Amino acid sequence: MEKKNIRYFQDWKGHLAIFENIPALICSMCGEKLFSGETVDQINTTLWNTPHPTRHEEADVYQLVSG
Ligand SMILES: [Zn+2]
Numbered sequence: 001m002e003k004k005n006i007r008y009f010q011d012w013k014g015h016l017a018i019f020e021n022i023p024a025l026i027c028s029m030c031g032e033k034l035f036s037g038e039t040v041d042q043i044n045t046t047l048w049n050t051p052h053p054t055r056h057e058e059a060d061v062y063q064l065v066s067g
């Protein structure tokens with residue numbers, strides 16, 4: 001596992017919330033991301049207690065192409 005600061009995306013009340021510079025452990029084999037319990041707590045506390053995010057970003061939405 002490698003320690004990195006990553007962008008983390010989470011569904012929040014029906015839209016996308018982006019967190020920047022989130023400390024995580026990344027598996028070099030499969031890319032799986034692991035957060036400490038403290039980081040998960042901080043993410044949730046921030047979502048509940050921050051009325052206005054730092055800034056807004058547009059996001060592209062895709063659906064799988066069939067065939
Ligand atoms: Zn793995």
